[in-house]
Amino acid sequence: MENIIEVRDLQKEFSRRRKTVRAVQGISLNVKQGEIFGFLGPNGAGKTTTMRMLTTLLPIGRGDALVAGFSVKRQPRKVRRRIGYVSQLGGSDLPATGRENLILAGRLYGISRNDAEKKADELIELFDLGELQERKVKTYSGGQKRRLEIALAMIHRPEILFLDEPTTGLDLQNRTHLWDQIRKLKRLGTTVFLTTHYLEEADELADHLSIMDHGKMIAEGTPGSLKRQIQADIIIIKPQDYQADRSQLAESLSGSDTINHAKVNGDSIYLYVENGTQTLPRIFTWLEKRHISLESVSLSQPSLDDVFLKYTGRSLRDTGREQIQ
Ligand SMILES: Nc1ncnc2c1ncn2[C@@H]1O[C@H](COP(=O)(O)OP(=O)(O)OP(=O)(O)O)[C@@H](O)[C@H]1O
Ligand SMILES: [Mg+2]
Structure with a gap:
């Protein structure tokens, strides 16, 4: 064309x-x-x-x-x-x-x-x-x-x-x-x-x-090719009553060989993994050993927001909201 x-x-x-x-x-x-x-x-x-x-x-x-x-x-x-x-x-x-x-x-x-x-x-x-x-x-x-x-x-x-x-x-x-x-x-x-x-x-x-x-x-x-660039499922965890530094937690988690990389976004940590359903139980065990409980957890396929997050380190939803206020 x-x-x-x-x-x-x-x-x-x-x-x-x-x-x-x-x-x-x-x-x-x-x-x-x-x-x-x-x-x-x-x-x-x-x-x-x-x-x-x-x-x-x-x-x-x-x-x-x-x-x-x-x-x-x-x-x-x-x-x-x-x-x-x-x-x-x-x-x-x-x-x-x-x-x-x-x-x-x-x-x-x-x-x-x-x-x-x-x-x-x-x-x-x-x-x-x-x-x-x-x-x-x-x-x-x-x-x-x-x-x-x-x-x-x-x-x-x-x-x-x-x-x-x-x-x-x-x-x-x-x-x-x-x-x-x-x-x-x-x-x-x-x-x-x-x-x-x-x-x-x-x-x-x-x-x-x-x-x-x-x-x-x-x-x-x-939109499809951009999402495929993420090449991963995303597990989003939100630790409960977590006082310690989330970026340190993200760093330790990304040391694991099943996690491609981890990123802090607000109160949550985004874990990019090859196969979400297989990795999830291992993450639970890992967190349990360290006495970290979760307020919420979700597993999702990549979205355009994840593409944005990957390239800028920020979420498009958050940047939009911050500046409108
Ligand atoms: N006439 C102008 N004089 C000075 N700065 C300007 C002018 N027009 C735009 N800007 C600045 O240029 C930048 C880009 O603005 P622009 O309006 O193109 O953004 P946008 O992507 O359309 O944003 P939005 O989603 O809010 O509409 C902003 O920092 C804005 O303040
Ligand atoms: Mg505009």
Whole structure:
């Protein structure tokens, strides 16, 4: 399959009050035509900055990208005509109805009134907005508004749709509904580039994933191949009333020949093993000998969060939570 996006050594720095933030530090990636490409990373990783450069909204610092065959740096107008973008904050005209918004967006792209109406009806059908089309957008729920925003970004039939955290703030039901809509767009041939910090979303939707942290790419591949890189089952133990140093305990445990490696994460210790069910009884015996009792224990197959933990030493869930508070 052909690459529809090629990013080469993309960089961006922001300077504010004599402090420089290196938001994007040399990113390279390829997106294949027709795929859903997931861009995963915690708050402040540089996802929005990268996306704003690719969509011509922010001048590129260094490097360049080809989007739909055109250089973002030298041919931004050609790029703009071929892409749709829904920002993290969204942007629909609240006092107008959904249908009015769609027609207006079409007219802004130079589509004739007749064609804009036709296209609006098509999108209303595709995004399940029939019952809402004559209602003012300010009365829409969060999920409904998000659906309209995506429909608005599709009005000029873009080849590539950029979605910046499309499901943030939505409940699970709205989120899964939106996932269905995004899959529908893919079936119709649209390439979708989306950012998220929901691991489930990346796992569920993305054909290919890049994981970003602190302005750099730390891993990339299909969700399956990334998880296979962990090559292990994971036993998570949480010692009860444990006063001693957990990293020392992790170190002693990783000395055992059945444990590939051990990592402390919060109150728990993650043990990466070849075969969880065989290793578990041995770990119990080992702990019992040392009079260490457990508050909880679990055995799991690798998840994308484990991939993140492996590459950064932190859990994506924890980093997200810390910074939102
Ligand atoms: N206009 C700006 N001026 C100064 N710093 C900025 C600007 N825009 C972004 N940054 C900084 O660049 C870094 C990356 O921000 P960015 O918005 O790209 O992260 P993100 O991965 O989209 O995070 P989130 O998941 O919270 O949306 C952050 O440290 C941010 O504070
Ligand atoms: Mg962002």
